[in-house]
Amino acid sequence: MSVHDRAYALPPQPLDVFTCVLTGVNQIEASAGTGKTWNICALYVRLLLERDLNADQILVVTFTKAATAELHERIRGRLAELARAIEIDDDGGDPFVAQLLDTTLGPDGLDRELAGKRIRRALSTFDQAAIHTIHAFCQRALQEAPFAAAMPFAFEMEADDASLRFELAAQFWRERIEPVAATYPAFAAWLVARGASPLELDAQLARRLKKPLAQLRWGTSGTTPPTLERERNDDARARFDAAGALWHAERESIERVLDDAQAALKQTTHKREAVRAALDAWGRYFAEGDCHAAPPREAAKLTATALAKATKVKFEPPEHPFFELADALASAAEAAEAGHRTRWLALLAMWLDGAPQALSAMKRTRRLASFDDLLSNLHGALTAHPWLADTLRARYPAALIDEFQDTDPLQFAIFERIFAGPGSDGEAGPLFLVGDPKQAIYSFRAADLHTYLAARHAATARYTLAVNQRSTAPLVAACNRIFGANPRAFVLDGLDYTPVAAAGRARAPLIDETDPARERDADGALRVWMLPSGEATLIKREAQRQAAEACGQEIVRLLRGAREGGVALGAQALAPADIAVLVRTHKQGSLMKRVLAAWGVGSVELAQSSVFATLDAEQLERVLAAVDAPGDLRRLRAALAADWFGLDAQALARLAQLADAPALAHADEATAWVERFSRYRSLWLDRGFATMWRTMMRELGIGERLIAGREGERRLTDVNHLAELAGARSAVHPGIAPTLRWLAAERARGGGEDAQLRLESDRDLVQIVTVHKSKGLEYAVVFCPFLGDGARMTGVGTGLPDASEYHEDAQAGARAVLHYGCEGADADRAEAEAAREEAAERARLVYVALTRAVHRCYLVAGAYLSSRSTKESRRSVLNWLVAGDGRPFETWADDPPADDAIEAAWAGLADDTIARAPLPSPARRVPLAREAALGSKLAARTMGRTLTETWRIASFSSLAAAGARHASVTVDDEPRPDHDALAAARQEAAAAADPVWLPEPTLPVPAPTPEALLAADDILAFPRGAAAGECLHRMFELADFSDPSTWPGAIADALVERPVATDADTAARLPAMMAHLIADVTATEVAPGMTLAALDPTRRLTEWPFLFASPSLELPALRGLLARHGYADVALEAGTLSGYVKGFIDMVVEHEGRFWIIDWKSNHLGTSPAEYGAAALEAAMAHHAYHLQALLYLVAVHRYLKARRPSYDYDAHIGGYSYLFVRGVRPSWRDGAVPAGVHARRPARELIEALDALMSGERTS
Structure with a gap:
């Protein structure tokens, strides 16, 4: 028998961490709560001391950043404690230090002075400690050998390469699949009927990349993929x-x-x-x-x-x-x-054969890498360059791999190549593989338990950790009974349950004086509630509801008892956060959350579900689509149907009617929404997603509305999470359309790890946790209402041939197989193997769930009725654990015991540690009252003064608006154009300036024309509001005034880019109105001797941005300066502006050597010439503080010309400003000698120079 076979066959030995050998490949099999991290710390200290290694020479690898941070702190803390103990020669009562002093540092061990030096050396260099995630280790290894890895020296890391995969899939679809579909129409129809698309190719590639070492098999031909044959000539x-x-x-x-x-x-x-x-x-x-x-x-x-x-x-x-x-x-x-299936499989084989290499080439070209690339690239480099393994082995003479049960074949192949072979000393390792195979529950992340089992062949020693440090002795004994009842509890061969003992350490006891089970002698640490059986058997949905209700009822009893002093952990009352309800799915968690809410119990949900699978992700997509096209009333209605906005059915119905019935009385309501969303669109394009989003949330009260509703904290957390992800994407790929495409794709695929639901509250609440998320955590009291669910997890099929996943010859290497298009016996075998592996993982999930509790665990078991199968509840894994009787799982699943036999098996388990009782009957709900606030009711103080930012970037809009409303302003007030809607400040008097036309007697004022009698193309009938103003501004910006042929295109583009909401009849007339307007404005004299039609297009600048310094502008002094020059008072905030003044000038033109500022105003002042005469315009300029705007613009041009023209002279080069109230500008309308709608002025030189000096911080007399 070989050494490897012996290591696999012999039973493992209990680990003595202070005496085990520090050579070879060692597999340490832990159990839940047995102090895995404690033992890793001990091994790390021994390697430092006995092997004389530095902190950067001992590689410690785990699989999450959080676990890495915990290991880093725990090991550093252990070293600090040991250094202190050696220095003062006192173990301080720490069992670890005491045992280390007796063994490694005992009389026959290492000299203590030398040990102290090594510990202090490690602490001084611990920032370089090689404690990494698997991906971080691979990245460091590749950086040390970039040529061997064939990677660029500098590359950008991407957490997810989904966008690149899809780009490649779309290219393959265009180049290979579409030509085949065009050749074979029947195949094209087959693809359409099954919803085939590049998304399917992307999904299959992602699956392949997660299991790069798995063997691909095709139909009945084994590893040979099918070929793309011609379609038979079939009529x-x-x-x-x-x-x-x-x-x-x-x-x-x-x-x-x-x-x-x-x-x-x-x-x-x-x-x-x-x-x-x-x-x-x-x-x-x-x-x-x-x-x-x-x-x-x-x-x-x-x-x-x-x-x-x-x-x-x-x-x-x-x-x-x-x-x-x-x-x-x-x-x-x-x-x-x-034939169609074969053709599809042939195309899929071509795709999977070439796509991984094509994706790698694409990433190299773009200097990108994903986390998974780090693993595959290092594995490839180790395979191609054996010397790299020796280099890394010399760099890291020892390694400890934590959570090894969650490894996969690629990861283990990397560690095996580096550490399993003999090193320079002729020995393997030391490599410690630490994990609990009974907690291997992450197969959906490509974790492969078979790799752990196969790794036993490489191990030279196997150890176990068999003392539970977490749970009380009764609960440990109960778990031993549950998992020891069936010799095949964990289904797979080679994965056995080893009973564990409870540690003797003292812990605060659970005191439950209100427990009714004490009177029935049914107060075991594990309490099994049996569902009704026989004729009273419940259907599945009702069984789950009653199970949740029973848990809620018991949680209320515990918490009410804690308030009354009868339920406590030692001297402390049991708190809501000490209680956890474990669920498998987000749906089960939502049910439990609703039940607890009905009982008046607050809860928080921790799950691994994706935020993109929530209702709010769908609503966000609709809202952003409306922001992209605010003039599309269909999109707008879809967005406003979201409950974020609080609109009722009547309001939505009124919006729906608008498109069918022009000139409705409520048209202004829709116009207001269009204008608002148009402004959000401009904010996104000008200032980015984050600014737009914050503005929308604040103005529409979305956060307040969400938090006030059901599951408010959960939903507000999700909405903020989604906005954060969208903002991050928009920052990398600017624009609205790319963000919308990304959001749709993420909703379709579910997102990556960064999309997992976040904790919505850190208050003291009952924890609702998925079993996957609970791994590694512990709670005083745990409820498991849904572990008895026997339904298999089934995905939604597409009708396309898919791969069956299974492992072949698990004892000899557990090779993973992806078998596409398997049929007949192969399909039956694959299905049976898939069912067996799913059941094995279910058993491990049950193990994880039942081992989270410290003091007490509640479990719901028993039979229920299912529409899927009469055997569903009987063959649940929970029943397999207690009634499996050692039979092969396949046999048991085909013919599970009857309900009464399962009931008898549960009854046989009951003892003083396991209490079996019927599921508590539903009781009348008496919700848990909220705890009374201590003392008097608290309220926030109200701020009675305004705080302003002294240093900021200001604009005309922010200065005038802040003064008018006496409100604080932001640090960056205005990086967008000062269009009509931005000047919100209201003034009381008209401003004075030097007129550029001599006044003449005015004519009598004619009566205004009723709007109903206006011509169809009269601009006075054009819609009003901010969106309308933006549209007209955009038209003037795009048009060439000297070339009427450009006007239709400018009008069309303006209507698309700045849509205006109106009824269908008016919308049809908008282009004619705009064309008439531009013809009138260009033909009217807008300054003495100047018409826009005659203006040289090369002598104009549109939307000219400016930014000039204003280091110390005293705003009261500015008001005084304007008053001294005859301008009406302007309401400005008190204080000093230090920073910059910023803005956009609609148009700057040069005419006969003088520069003029042209500003478009779309204000609707009336329908007669007199309402656009000099007096009316003077009043409008004062009312909106436009005089201040014009003066700021002139200062900007004045400073610019002073800097750019050495011969600049204000009197010679400045013409003035001309504000065009365009609805009244037309050649036939005049107020004496002055054209109607034109307010042209040339401020005095002294005023502009004084204002310039004041902006620079100088005082003016």
């Missing part, structure tokens, strides 16, 4: 047409033949109703006219073959020529299906 159309013609001609005759044959046909399959359903199915089949489609399933009853099988003995089957043709159609469809 499907002729066969279909012949059968269809006969059907239409002989339908009644066929029906009579079948009616007459009823006595001869078996009624189990061919009752009259079933025959008529088959006739109807054939009718629909021929009506659809698709010759490549297979006949419906129910239609197959009327084929000659089916009728012959359904004919009773001594009777002749019914005859009609159609039955033979139906047989031919069915046979041809079956043959075609087989």
Whole structure:
């Protein structure tokens, strides 16, 4: 017998961590709560001391960042304690230190002074300690040999390569699958019917990359993939047409033949109703006219073959020529299906053969790498360059691998190549593989327990940890009884249960003076509640509801008792956070959360579900789609239907009516929503997703509305999580469309690890935890209401040939197999193996769940009724544990014991540690009252003053608005254009400035024209509001005023980019209104001697941004300066602005050597020329503080020209500003000599220079 065979065959020995040898490959099999980390720390200290290794020479690997951080702190702490003990020669009562002083540092051991030096050396260099996740270790190893790894020196890490995979899949689909589908229409129809797409290729590649060492098998041909053969020359159309013609001609005759044959046909399959359903199915089949489609399933009853099988003995089957043709159609469809499957498998084989290499090449070209690439690249480098293993072995002479049960073949192959072979001293290792195979529950992450079992062949020694440090002795004894009842408890060969003992350490006892079970002597540490049986057996849904209700009722009893002083952990009352409810799925967790809420108990849910699978992810996608196209009322309605906005059905109905009924009274309501979402779109494009999102959340009160609803904390956490992920994606791939595509893809695939649901609260709440998430945690009291679920986990099939996953010859190496298109006996074997491995993992999940409790565990077991199978509840793994009786699982699952036998098995387990009782009957709910607040009611103080940021980037909008509302402003007020809607400050008087036209007597004021009498293309009928203003601004920005041929394109683009919400009739007239407007504005004199139509296009700048310094602007002094120059008072905040002034000028033009500022204003002032005359415009300028805006713009241009033109002179080069209130600008409208709608002024030189000086911090007289 070889050493390896002996290591596998001999029973493992209990680990004595202070005396075990520090050579070879050692497998340490832990159990739940047996101090795995404590023993790793001890081995680390011994390796430091006895092997004289530095901290950076001992490799410690685990599988999560959190576990890495914990190991790092625990090992450092242990070293610090030991250094202190050696220094003062006192173990301080620490058993670990005391035993180490007696063994490694005892009389026959290492000199203590030398040991102290080695410990202090390790502590001084511990920042370089090689304690890593598996991926971090691979990355460091590759960095030491980049040429061997064939990786670029600098590359960007991506947590997930899904986008690259999909890009490659889409390319393969275009280049290889679409040409084949175009050649074979029947195959194309087959792909469409089964929903085949690049997403399926992506999923299969991801599956392959997670198991790169698995063997691929294809159908019955083994490892040889199918080839892409030509489709047989089969005249499907002729066969279909012949059968269809006969059907239409002989339908009644066929029906009579079948009616007459009823006595001869078996009624189990061919009752009259079933025959008529088959006739109807054939009718629909021929009506659809698709010759490549297979006949419906129910239609197959009327084929000659089916009728012959359904004919009773001594009777002749019914005859009609159609039955033979139906047989031919069915046979041809079956043959075609087989051909399509083979063709798909051939294409899939081509894809899986070349895609991994193509993906690697794509990543090298783009200098990218995913975490999984680190593993595969290191494995490839070790395989191609054996010297690399020696290099890494010299770099890390010893290694400890934690959580080894969660490894996979690729990871173990890496460690085996480096450490399992003989080193420079001729010995293997030391390599310690530490893990608990009974807690291997992460197969969905590609963890492979068979690798752990196969690793026993490489081990030179096997040890166990058999003392439970977590649970009380009664609970440990109860678990020993549960998992010791069936010799095959964990289903797989080689995975046995070793009883553990409870540690003798003292712990605070659970005191439960209110426990009614004490009176019945049923107060065991493990309490099994049996579901009703016999005639009272519940259907599954009701059984789960009552199980959850019973748990909620008991939790309330415990917490109420804790408040009254009867339930405690030692001297401390039992707290809600000491209680956990373990579930398997998010659905079960939601049920438990609702039940606890009904009992008045707060809870928090920890699960591994994806945030992209939530309702809020769907609602986020709809909302962002509406932000992308705010003028699309269909998208807008879909977004506003989300409960984030609080709209009722009536409000949504009014929005729905708007598209069908123009000029409704509530059109302004829709317009307001369109304008709001248009502004969010601009914010996203100008300032990024985060700014847009914060603004939307604040303005619409989304957070407040969510937190006030059911599961408010959970939902608000999810919404913030989704926004964080979307913001991170948008930062890397800017733009709205890429973010929407990403969000849709993530919702389809479920996201990666960063999408797992987060903890929604850190308050003292009952914990609802999935079993997967609970691993490694402990709770005083645990409830397991749903562990008895016997349903198998089934995915949603696509109809495409998929791979069966199983392991072959587990004892000889447990090779994983991905078998595509397996049929017959292979399919049966694969199905049986899959069921066995699923059951094995279920058993391990039960083990993890039952070993989380410290003092008490509640378990619901027993029978229920299922619509899927009458055997479902009986063959649950929970029943297998107590009633399996050592039989092979396959045999037991095919014929599980009857309910009464299972009941008897549970009854036989009951003793003083396991209490068996009926499920408590539902009681009248008396919700747990919220604890009364201590003292008087607390309230937040109200701030009575305004705090402003002294240093900031300000703009006209922020200065005027902040002064008007006396509110604080943000550090970055305004990086977007100052369009109409941004000037919200209201003023009381008109500003004075030097007119550029001499005033003349004004004409009498005509009566305004009613809007109903306006021309169809009159701009005065154009919608109002911010969105309308943005649209007109965009048109003026895009148009070439001197070339009318550019105007239609500018108008169309503006309407698309800045949509305006209105009714259908008005929407149709918008282009004509805008065309009329631009013709009027360009033909009107907007400054003396200047029209825009005659302006040289090269002498204009649109949306000109500026940013100039204002180190110390005293805002009260600014108000005084404006007043001294005849301007009305402007409401500004008190204080000083230190920072910058920023803005966008609509247009700067040069005309005859002078520079003019042009600003578009879409304010609707009325419908007559006088309402756009000088007095009206003066009032509007003052009302909106536009004078201040114009002066800031002139200072920006003044400073710019001073810096750029050595000969600059204000009087010679500045023309002034012209504010165009465009709805009133038209050649025929005038106020005396002044064109209506045009407010043109040239401020005095002294004012601009004084304002410039004031902005620079100088005082002005």
